[in-house]
Amino acid sequence: MEDTGEGFYEDDEPVEKIRATFDAGVKGVTGPRTSGQTQYLIIPDLVVDEFVLTTSDEVTRAARC
Amino acid sequence: MMVSPVLAKLILCDHAVTDPAGKVHMLGAGWSLTSSPTPPHAVVALMKIPWDRADQKIEVSLALLTADGEEVVVQSPTGPVPIAAHAEVQARRPPGLAPGSPLDASFALNVQPLPLPPGRYHWRLQVAGGMLTESFEVRHAS
Numbered sequence: 001m002e003d004t005g006e007g008f009y010e011d012d013e014p015v016e017k018i019r020a021t022f023d024a025g026v027k028g029v030t031g032p033r034t035s036g037q038t039q040y041l042i043i044p045d046l047v048v049d050e051f052v053l054t055t056s057d058e059v060t061r062a063a064r065c
Numbered sequence: 066m067m068v069s070p071v072l073a074k075l076i077l078c079d080h081a082v083t084d085p086a087g088k089v090h091m092l093g094a095g096w097s098l099t100s101s102p103t104p105p106h107a108v109v110a111l112m113k114i115p116w117d118r119a120d121q122k123i124e125v126s127l128a129l130l131t132a133d134g135e136e137v138v139v140q141s142p143t144g145p146v147p148i149a150a151h152a153e154v155q156a157r158r159p160p161g162l163a164p165g166s167p168l169d170a171s172f173a174l175n176v177q178p179l180p181l182p183p184g185r186y187h188w189r190l191q192v193a194g195g196m197l198t199e200s201f202e203v204r205h206a207s
Contacts (some may be wrong), residue, residue, distance in 0.1 A: 035087070
């Protein structure tokens with residue numbers, strides 16, 4: 001008797017995609033790329049040696065004046 | 066249940082940005098001596114996530130410590146601010162990678178100039194129950 005897979009998958013599962021991935025032999029692939037994160041630690045209004053940090057936008061505007 | 070450890074490296078540089086391909090672009094890497102106020106700098110954590118921990122959310126934290134191991138706190142107009150940051154990395158298994166291979170993950174923290182007194186400091190990375198430090202020296206003004 002042919003196994004149709006009926007009842008094995010939930011109704012909302014992308015069955016065709018799962019089967020295609022399995023057939024292509026790429027089991028275990030879970031994402032297209034690695035994980036990377038960039039953060040900026042900014043302390044608002046902190047004055048360092050008479051230098052106040054400004055945003056690049058503020059610097060650009062000041063240069064135009 | 067025993068979990069596989071996360072391997073990590075810490076690198077100090079002047080500026081760092083991660084890109085969507087998973088690379089980290091660094092400028093001015095490898096210093097360990099600076100002046101005060103410190104110039105803008107960055108600390109980068111390069112991690113190797115074990116294959117069996119793919120898709121797990123792994124907490125990463127960075128904190129600046131004094132030579133005595135106390136967290137550095139900077140006084141700002143709005144109150145004391147600890148020099149620290151937290152993130153979550155979640156490594157995936159990209160196509161083409163042999164099963165069992167470690168997965169790349171990175172965290173780059175860029176830090177503004179800080180009024181640090183002369184002395185020795187450590188950036189401490191805490192990830193998946195492990196800890197790693199990278200130190201630098203703030204020299205006296207000449």
